[in-house]
Amino acid sequence: MAVDLELALDMAPAAAADDPARTVDYLKVAERVLAIVQAQRFHLLETMAERLAQAILSEFPVADVTLWVRKLKPPVKGVRESTGARITRQAADDSHGVRPADWLVRHRPLYAPGRALDLACGRGRNSLYLAREGFQVAAWDRDAEALAELRSIAESSGLATITTRPVDLEQAPEIPAVSFDLIAVFYYLQRDLAPQIARALKPGGILVYETFLIDNHERFNHPGRREFCLNHNELLSLFGELRVLAYREGALVPDKGPFTAALVAQRPA
Numbered sequence: 001m002a003v004d005l006e007l008a009l010d011m012a013p014a015a016a017a018d019d020p021a022r023t024v025d026y027l028k029v030a031e032r033v034l035a036i037v038q039a040q041r042f043h044l045l046e047t048m049a050e051r052l053a054q055a056i057l058s059e060f061p062v063a064d065v066t067l068w069v070r071k072l073k074p075p076v077k078g079v080r081e082s083t084g085a086r087i088t089r090q091a092a093d094d095s096h097g098v099r100p101a102d103w104l105v106r107h108r109p110l111y112a113p114g115r116a117l118d119l120a121c122g123r124g125r126n127s128l129y130l131a132r133e134g135f136q137v138a139a140w141d142r143d144a145e146a147l148a149e150l151r152s153i154a155e156s157s158g159l160a161t162i163t164t165r166p167v168d169l170e171q172a173p174e175i176p177a178v179s180f181d182l183i184a185v186f187y188y189l190q191r192d193l194a195p196q197i198a199r200a201l202k203p204g205g206i207l208v209y210e211t212f213l214i215d216n217h218e219r220f221n222h223p224g225r226r227e228f229c230l231n232h233n234e235l236l237s238l239f240g241e242l243r244v245l246a247y248r249e250g251a252l253v254p255d256k257g258p259f260t261a262a263l264v265a266q267r268p269a
Contacts, residue, residue, distance in 0.1 A: 100129035114181025120188035124150030
């Protein structure tokens, strides 16, 4: 059995910084592929290829993957070398897709592994990424089905460092103060939680935040309610007590969107 992989991703950040932390670790990809093949039984090569593609796209920051899964020297008359299945699959490109958030991955050199909180984690794309980067991750969300899916993926991936907690964030949950080295919040906005989020960071801890701007609602009616969108420069004011390390506001694709504001900020030591 042989598996050939081609991964497509934006290499510009890694090349510009000459920093391997800003690209995909192909050894980790190979280890994940081997773990799936050894742990699961497949009757069809096509099924194996689909499972591997799904895992790679959901767990690593790649745009698309091409896999060629082959049986070497199969007992098939007339086939001398190999026979197999070749597929190409693209990652979801929506804000709630399976890839870890680009804003989180891009600023990975700014934070060292420690204890992380993935707030409103959904199905845990960012939790899985942070766990693979060495973090102890607390994943909170009110969607029990999504948390169950995250636990299943974490268990099959050997990521015991992820713990899940069902939390209704609109019911004023208590976020323990001075508890996290990193807090990630993506595509969720509850303004009255901002003080708790800031206080939950340890001294030197980092907040990574991104969500929709009012422009996105006005142009695309998404989110459907204006109060779920940030006004211009509002994200900066919500976390004014933190030191800004990086900030971006506007369209991710010029003139097309989506329109978001994104912040990386640090609690003073």
